[in-house]
Amino acid sequence: MFILILGAPGSGKGTQGKILAERLGLPKITTGDLIRSAMQDGTPLGLEVKKYYDEGKLVPDSVILGMIKDELDRPDAKDGAILDGFPRTAAQAELVDRTLAQRQQRLNHILLLDVTEDELVRRMRARARVEGRSDDTPEAISNRLQIYQRDTAPLIAHYAQRGIIKRVPGIGTVDAIAGEIKRVIGR
Numbered sequence: 001m002f003i004l005i006l007g008a009p010g011s012g013k014g015t016q017g018k019i020l021a022e023r024l025g026l027p028k029i030t031t032g033d034l035i036r037s038a039m040q041d042g043t044p045l046g047l048e049v050k051k052y053y054d055e056g057k058l059v060p061d062s063v064i065l066g067m068i069k070d071e072l073d074r075p076d077a078k079d080g081a082i083l084d085g086f087p088r089t090a091a092q093a094e095l096v097d098r099t100l101a102q103r104q105q106r107l108n109h110i111l112l113l114d115v116t117e118d119e120l121v122r123r124m125r126a127r128a129r130v131e132g133r134s135d136d137t138p139e140a141i142s143n144r145l146q147i148y149q150r151d152t153a154p155l156i157a158h159y160a161q162r163g164i165i166k167r168v169p170g171i172g173t174v175d176a177i178a179g180e181i182k183r184v185i186g187r
Contacts, residue, residue, distance in 0.1 A: 001024065001026065001079075001080040001108045001109070001187075002080050002081055002083065002100060002105060002106065002107045002108055002109075003020065003024075003026075003080075003081075003082050003083065003107070003108060003109045003110075003111065003185065004083045004086075004087070004096075004107050004109070004110045004111070005017050005020070005082065005083065005084050005085075005111050005113065006110060006111065006112045006113070006152065006155070006156060006159075006165075007112060007113030007114070007115065007170060008115060008117075008120050008145060008148045008152075009120065009124060009141070009144045009145065009148060010115070010119075010120040010121070010123040010124040010127070010141075011113040011114075011115045011120060011170045012113050012115070012123075012170050012174070012177060013030075013084045013085055013113060014030060014032070014033075014084060014085075015174055016111075016113065016174075016177060016178060016181060017030065017082045017084035019174070019178045019181075020082050020178070020181060021082045023178075023182070023187075024080070024082070024187060026077075026079075026080045026081050026082055027071075027074070027076045027077050027081050027082070028081070028082045028084060029068065029071045029072070029077070029081050029082065029083050029084065029086070030084040030085060030086075031059070031064055031067065031068070031084075031085050031086045032084075032085055034067050034071070035049050035053060035059060036053075039053065045063065045067075048063065049063060053134065053135055054134045054135070055140065055143070056135045056137065056139065056140025056141070056143045056144050057143065057147070058088070058144075058147055058151070061089065061091060061092060064086065064092070065092065065095055068083075068086055068092075068095070068096070068099075069095070069099055072096075072099050072100070078103075080108075083096070083107075087155065088148075088151055088152045088155065089151050089152070089154075089155060090154060090155055090158055092155075093155055093158065093159075107164070108185075109164075109166065109184075109185045110159050110164050110165045110166065111165075111166055111168050111181060111184065111185070112156060112165055112166065112167045112168065113168055113170035113177070114167050114168065114169055114170050114171075115170035115171055116171070117145065119171060120145065121141055121145075124136045124141045124144075125138075125141070166184045166185075168180050168181055168184060
């Protein structure tokens with residue numbers, strides 16, 4: 001089972017993706033985690049993406065696409081995975097669809113975590129204080145939300161036209177949101 005979790009930065013994709021992956025026994029593929037790991041390890045990729053990350057800019061598709069394909073090709077993802085934050089554009093969605101189709105697989109569920117912009121900003125500011133993340137400065141937050149609206153909102157419309165997107169209220173307790181996701185996907 002392949003599940004894509006969509007939502008703006010700060011919507012809870014990471015938290016809910018982790019809960020869902022553990023419950024279903026599937027790997028969680030998160031571009032943010034892959035990028036942060038590469039930066040922490042000081043890999044050439046990590047050094048390349050750090051300049052984008054620190055400014056709150058999205059890492060170019062050419063870099064991300066290869067990372068995701070490698071993750072989908074891993075043995076533990078042969079029967080499913082939770083995709084968190086990727087794809088975020090129509091071009092990336094086509095790559096994921098093509099990659100899965102080559103294996104006679106497809107996205108089974110697309111979950112959109114709905115959260116108000118005021119709540120997103122509040123969460124990211126709180127996260128910046130707790131985690132000290134360089135991509136959660138006020139300027140970076142504003143930039144990330146603008147990029148999300150520009151690039152990801154059309155992706156939501158694309159999936160909505162196909163009738164495969166399910167909206168999940170992203171405000172409430174972590175457990176309540178996880179319960180709603182479980183109800184929506186039936187597992």
